[in-house]
Structure formats: C-alpha cells, structure tokens
Amino acid sequence: MSDRLPGFNTLAIHAGAAPDAATGARATPIYQTTSFVFDDVDHAASLFGLQAFGNIYTRITNPTNAVLEERIAALEGGTAALAVASGHAAEFLTMHALMQPGDEFVASNKLYGGSINQFNHSYKNFGWSVAWADNDDPASFEAAITPRTKAIFCESIANPGGVITDIAALSQIAKKHNIPLVVDNTMATPYLIRPFEHGADIVVHSATKFLGGHGNSIGGLIVDGGSFQWAGDARYPMMSQPRPEYSGMVLAETFGNFGFAIACRVLGLRDLGPALSPFNAFLILNGIETLPLRMQRHSDNALTVATHLSKHEAVSWVSYPGLETDRYHVLAKRYTPKGAGAVFTFGLKGGYEAGVKLVSNLQLFSHLANIGDTRSLIIHPASTTHRQLTDAQKTAAGAGPEVVRLSIGLEDPADLIDDLDAALEG
Ligand SMILES: *Cc1c(COP(=O)(O)O)cnc(C)c1O
Numbered sequence: 001m002s003d004r005l006p007g008f009n010t011l012a013i014h015a016g017a018a019p020d021a022a023t024g025a026r027a028t029p030i031y032q033t034t035s036f037v038f039d040d041v042d043h044a045a046s047l048f049g050l051q052a053f054g055n056i057y058t059r060i061t062n063p064t065n066a067v068l069e070e071r072i073a074a075l076e077g078g079t080a081a082l083a084v085a086s087g088h089a090a091e092f093l094t095m096h097a098l099m100q101p102g103d104e105f106v107a108s109n110k111l112y113g114g115s116i117n118q119f120n121h122s123y124k125n126f127g128w129s130v131a132w133a134d135n136d137d138p139a140s141f142e143a144a145i146t147p148r149t150k151a152i153f154c155e156s157i158a159n160p161g162g163v164i165t166d167i168a169a170l171s172q173i174a175k176k177h178n179i180p181l182v183v184d185n186t187m188a189t190p191y192l193i194r195p196f197e198h199g200a201d202i203v204v205h206s207a208t209k210f211l212g213g214h215g216n217s218i219g220g221l222i223v224d225g226g227s228f229q230w231a232g233d234a235r236y237p238m239m240s241q242p243r244p245e246y247s248g249m250v251l252a253e254t255f256g257n258f259g260f261a262i263a264c265r266v267l268g269l270r271d272l273g274p275a276l277s278p279f280n281a282f283l284i285l286n287g288i289e290t291l292p293l294r295m296q297r298h299s300d301n302a303l304t305v306a307t308h309l310s311k312h313e314a315v316s317w318v319s320y321p322g323l324e325t326d327r328y329h330v331l332a333k334r335y336t337p338k339g340a341g342a343v344f345t346f347g348l349k350g351g352y353e354a355g356v357k358l359v360s361n362l363q364l365f366s367h368l369a370n371i372g373d374t375r376s377l378i379i380h381p382a383s384t385t386h387r388q389l390t391d392a393q394k395t396a397a398g399a400g401p402e403v404v405r406l407s408i409g410l411e412d413p414a415d416l417i418d419d420l421d422a423a424l425e426g
Helices: 008-014 041-048 063-076 087-098 113-120 122-126 138-143 167-176 251-272 278-289 291-310 329-335 351-361 391-396 413-425
Strands: 080-084 104-108 129-133 149-155 181-184 202-206 220-224 315-319 343-348 377-379 403-407
Touching: 008 063, 008 278, 008 291, 063 080, 063 220, 063 278, 080 087, 080 251, 087 113, 087 122, 087 149, 087 181, 087 202, 087 220, 087 251, 113 122, 122 129, 129 138, 138 167, 149 167, 167 181, 220 251, 278 291, 291 315, 291 343, 291 413, 343 351, 351 377, 351 403, 351 413
Parallel strands: 104 129, 104 149, 149 181, 181 202
Antiparallel strands: 080 220, 202 220, 315 343, 343 403, 377 403
C-alpha cells in the first residue's frame, strides 16, 4: 500500500482491528471477561503503576473496547479515545478531568435536554457551575468567560434539531482565553463533521445514536484531539500536577498529546466507574462499519422529508439546515457539505395539541426518546425530553410547545411521507 492515509470508509471498517492473534477470528471478538491474568508479579506492578500498557480489569481497559477507542480516534482524527457506558458518562468524565470545585464552564444553550439537566443540576454537587451562552452569538460565549472558566461546551449539529454551530468561531475564543473547546459530535458523527479540523480540542459522543446506529446499545466516547497544552498549566491539575494516585506521575508529561484521554481513563473511569460493556462495544463497532453509508442515507432521506413538510399546510415552519431557505444553510454548506444529518424539528400550526395528536396517529414512525436509529423516530419534546425545563428554557433550547422532532431513518422516504401525511390529516 502507498503512504497515503486510508480514507474514511476504510477506517470505518478497519481502524483498530486486526485478525485475532490467538484464533484468527476476523470480526473483533467480544472479550467478555472482567479481568486479565498477569504474566508475573513484576508485570502486574508495571501495569498498576502505568509503566506498561496492558489489561488489568475491564472497568479500566478491555481489548474489545480498545478497538472501538482506536476506531473513533481514527475517524475523528484525534490522538486517543476512551469508551464509556453512555454519552452522559462521556460528558461527565470529560468535565471531571477539567474541573475543580468552584470552577465554571460556558455552554451553548442549544443542547440535548439531558445535558442541560446534567449541567444545571447534577454538577452543582461537584461545585461546578455552567454559564449559558447563545449558540448563534459567539460573542456571548466570550462575555461569559471568567478567570474560573475551564472549558467551552457545544454540539456540532445541535439538538433537538436544525442548528449548525460555528465551531471555528468558538475555537478562536477558546484559544484566545487558553481554555479547551469540547464539542458533542453525536448528531453529526465524524462522517458529516470532524470538529478537530475546525479547532475543537476534545470531542464527546453518545455512541447510542448514529455510531451504534441500530437503537440497541447505550454507549459513549471521549476523543482527545491532542491539541491542548496541559503540561505546566496549574489550572488543570488532573493532567498537569503530580498525581498521588500514581506516585507523583504527571500525566501530561508522561503521556504527552494523549494525556487528557489517559486522565479520563485512569482518574475518571477508574474511580467513578461508568465502564462500557464489551458486548455493547462490539455492537457499536458493527454499527460504525456502515456509518458512512447510513449517515449519507439518513441525510438524503431527511432532506426529502423536510422538503415535503416545508410545503405542508398543517406545518408552520421546518428547521432543517439542508433546506436552502434555512437560516443555518450557509453554515451547513461550510461545516456539513455532504448533508445536514437525520434530525430536524418542525412547528405545527395546531400547537401542543396537534403535536400530541401527530405522535399518536403515526404508524411507521416510532414515538420514543431516541435519535439515530435505522428506524424513523418522532418525539414531541415539550411533553417528553424537555419536560423538566421551564417554558423559557424550552423555547431557548428550540423545544417550544408546537415543536415536533423527527429522526429520519433508512426506510423509503415515500413511505415516511405517506405516514406523516395520513397522521397530519387524521
Ligand atoms: C443522547 C445524547 C446524549 C446523552 O447520551 P446517552 O448515551 O443517552 O447517555 C448527549 N448528547 C447528545 C447530543 C445526545 O443526543
């Protein structure tokens, strides 16, 4: 083979994987074991002291999970990755590595409802506080930065749908203030957007969605972009200060440009424990093999359905950046030229009641709280995912009472359109 790096389709199938050394198995085996036998006492000591790479216990590393970690690092263009039990665990362990009690971070106001809850409420118990900024106004992120701000957090394509974030503009602000930019890339996946190419420092995923892609496994991933200089920066003691857990080792010095991923693993995952089951890692790996095909079809189908709805008399508006008339279309062309993803929202002229009626009438669409399945999904955020938020927060998050969210699957778009038309009439 030439020196040229393999392309995205090839990496989606091969990155991190090789025939099993012991058996020749071509698919990645599921190493469904809690623990791994040490060669001898010295080997055990070097593993526990982080002097050698190897497996001790599946809460910290596992060979099936390691293939998934290498695969996502390759697809995102990062230096290393960590697989964890859920997208929320990925967000939490990321913040755990960045934040100390009393610290703050600035987050976009256009986020998955669960992330808004995690940031507003659960983080208080750790003494971390969030300052909300307007996703459409990069200057509002800068205005919210204080000397205690340790990170900026946004989504690439933002939940519940139809918002494209100007990652490069946020990266400029992050760099100016020397803080890392964390991008939740769940909705885009690296097939549509690779945040590191636009200046992100850390990427997190809910692998539950498009990476797994079949609605069968919860999982999360943290990807280290290798770009942030932690070494010598006392604001980030997890990476930059001697760690008592590892006899004074400084992770950013020992592990260089993947020191952040190591901190998330050996301080966060080791001590807090949200490990991914190897079985789920296997299913997510299977999903990733077809990620490029699926994301393209998701995006193409979503554009077809969004175009249809935008002309429907019961519909007041459609928010899908793939539509030429959409306010985010210019950003979409720049950040996600292959397509704008599967998920979008639209407004019903009949308001809250019409939203409730639509979800009850549909046959082919499933009414449930997920996105990124092969199947088409629908939810009425105001009565479900965004229910806990105040009305102002709902509207700020793009989840007002008349809003319906679709996650368009891989079915024939004509069948999806028939289902929607019948339900809107019924
Ligand atoms: C679902 C989701 C999460 C949370 O992931 P889980 O795997 O459900 O814990 C975080 N961010 C985004 C954008 C999501 O869609």
